[in-house]
Amino acid sequence: MNKKVLVGLTSMALVFSAQTAFAKGGELETEIISNENTITLDWNDTGDKYEVYSDGKLLWKGTDSKYVHKNLKPRSPQEYDIVSYENGKRKDMVSVDTTTLPEQRISTQDVSDEDMPDPLKAEEHIDSTINDNVLTLNLRGKIQDDFDGKIEVYKDDELIDNNAGTTFVDDKVESGKTYVYKFVVLKKLSPAEIEKVNEEFEKRNQKLSFDQFKDYYYRPYEYIKAIKVPEQKENLNSLAWEPPVGPHPNQMGIKYRTFIPTKYAPAASIFSGWIGGDKFGGDNRSFSFSGGSHRTQTEAVARFTSSGSSTYFRKDVNYTRLYDKDGNFKKQQKPTDKNITFTQGKKDKSMNYFVIKHAATVGFNDFGWTTPAIDYTAGVVIYKSGRITVSGTRDQAPSHEMYAYIPYSDAMITLFKASNKGFEYLFPPMPSAKMNIDIKP
Numbered sequence: 001m002n003k004k005v006l007v008g009l010t011s012m013a014l015v016f017s018a019q020t021a022f023a024k025g026g027e028l029e030t031e032i033i034s035n036e037n038t039i040t041l042d043w044n045d046t047g048d049k050y051e052v053y054s055d056g057k058l059l060w061k062g063t064d065s066k067y068v069h070k071n072l073k074p075r076s077p078q079e080y081d082i083v084s085y086e087n088g089k090r091k092d093m094v095s096v097d098t099t100t101l102p103e104q105r106i107s108t109q110d111v112s113d114e115d116m117p118d119p120l121k122a123e124e125h126i127d128s129t130i131n132d133n134v135l136t137l138n139l140r141g142k143i144q145d146d147f148d149g150k151i152e153v154y155k156d157d158e159l160i161d162n163n164a165g166t167t168f169v170d171d172k173v174e175s176g177k178t179y180v181y182k183f184v185v186l187k188k189l190s191p192a193e194i195e196k197v198n199e200e201f202e203k204r205n206q207k208l209s210f211d212q213f214k215d216y217y218y219r220p221y222e223y224i225k226a227i228k229v230p231e232q233k234e235n236l237n238s239l240a241w242e243p244p245v246g247p248h249p250n251q252m253g254i255k256y257r258t259f260i261p262t263k264y265a266p267a268a269s270i271f272s273g274w275i276g277g278d279k280f281g282g283d284n285r286s287f288s289f290s291g292g293s294h295r296t297q298t299e300a301v302a303r304f305t306s307s308g309s310s311t312y313f314r315k316d317v318n319y320t321r322l323y324d325k326d327g328n329f330k331k332q333q334k335p336t337d338k339n340i341t342f343t344q345g346k347k348d349k350s351m352n353y354f355v356i357k358h359a360a361t362v363g364f365n366d367f368g369w370t371t372p373a374i375d376y377t378a379g380v381v382i383y384k385s386g387r388i389t390v391s392g393t394r395d396q397a398p399s400h401e402m403y404a405y406i407p408y409s410d411a412m413i414t415l416f417k418a419s420n421k422g423f424e425y426l427f428p429p430m431p432s433a434k435m436n437i438d439i440k441p
Helices: 191-203 210-216
Strands: 019-023 030-034 039-043 049-054 057-062 066-069 077-086 089-099 125-131 134-140 151-155 158-164 167-170 178-188 218-228 251-259 264-266 279-281 296-304 309-317 320-323 329-333 340-347 351-360 374-383 388-394 399-405 412-418 433-440
Touching: 030 089, 030 125, 039 077, 039 089, 049 066, 057 066, 066 077, 077 433, 125 218, 125 433, 134 178, 134 218, 167 178, 178 412, 210 218, 218 412, 251 351, 251 374, 251 388, 296 340, 296 351, 296 374, 309 340, 309 351, 388 399, 388 412, 412 433
Parallel strands: 218 433
Antiparallel strands: 019 030, 030 039, 039 066, 049 057, 049 077, 077 089, 089 125, 125 134, 134 167, 151 158, 151 178, 178 218, 251 296, 251 399, 264 279, 279 320, 296 309, 320 329, 340 351, 351 374, 374 388, 388 433, 399 412
């Protein structure tokens, strides 16, 4: 299947104007104004003196309730702690996580394909603040839901608000815990894309019901933020699983797995036109960082040194096994991995950008029918600070999962878990899902 992959989540023309977000928590409330080269923090006047810190270093102090951080690079993540004082005593503090806007054109070495997803170009971003164990998330950018105007918000894969706006406040967070939030926005397919979906169902002699319009006429855009509420440093144990690199003090990786959650999958559901009773073997598991089998798995680790950074990539595909209708094994074949590719983009001693393009079919096709592929494209930026941003597109079948981890430790964060919506989503007319992910260490 050859779906056209749009660059990150910026398929429409971007207007690179200032983006404003408001943050709450305790008494100190902060307005965040992002531009290409500046971040403006404008907070309510809760004290008589203020300090602004970044990465533990004092950036500014004074009596004004406003600070402008200048001369920043485009699309660069920024973290701040704003502390207010009254009569010489500390009164309140708010932690801010944001990013500057991208510049209109960003050149990346060794990446010439205009369709490559690049998180450095994404205008959409989830700003966050933490104050007195109150977490505020602000989704900014060109955000509009075309279905019913509502935005769904998930916390650790559980739907917690099906009628949210672009701002969400969570006062049920605990120190030391990591939470993954997901905003889901639906955008309607173009008339030409909808016509192709209709044609596909006509070929199957099926008719879409009203209740199915949401699933097949709209593409989900998923904006994901993983954030850890500060605490003391954890003790980490060794993993039994071995990463694709050796030990090193400054490295971080991502792992992307696709799998069939059931024990078998009817061949008719994967091959267009196949009407037999044969079945493919599935992985018979739920989501897992390393447990159980998979259809495909890709891993990439960025290692940082004083002179630059290096990237280590590994891919794996599992055997396709065919069974008869009674579950008796017939044969197996290992699929090719030639259409799972890694492309290195811009990298230096502070960041590393790369793209994984994935198209994997079953191991054999004796049936003479069209064979769809499991498709996804992920543009990843790993920063030496530990932050990771991802943008891209993925099929909505089978099940997909993505994780970030530190090799040779048990430090791992789930980026997303996407359940199999049905094998018909492997075919080109069906809408893929867009993903935009940001991890704050």
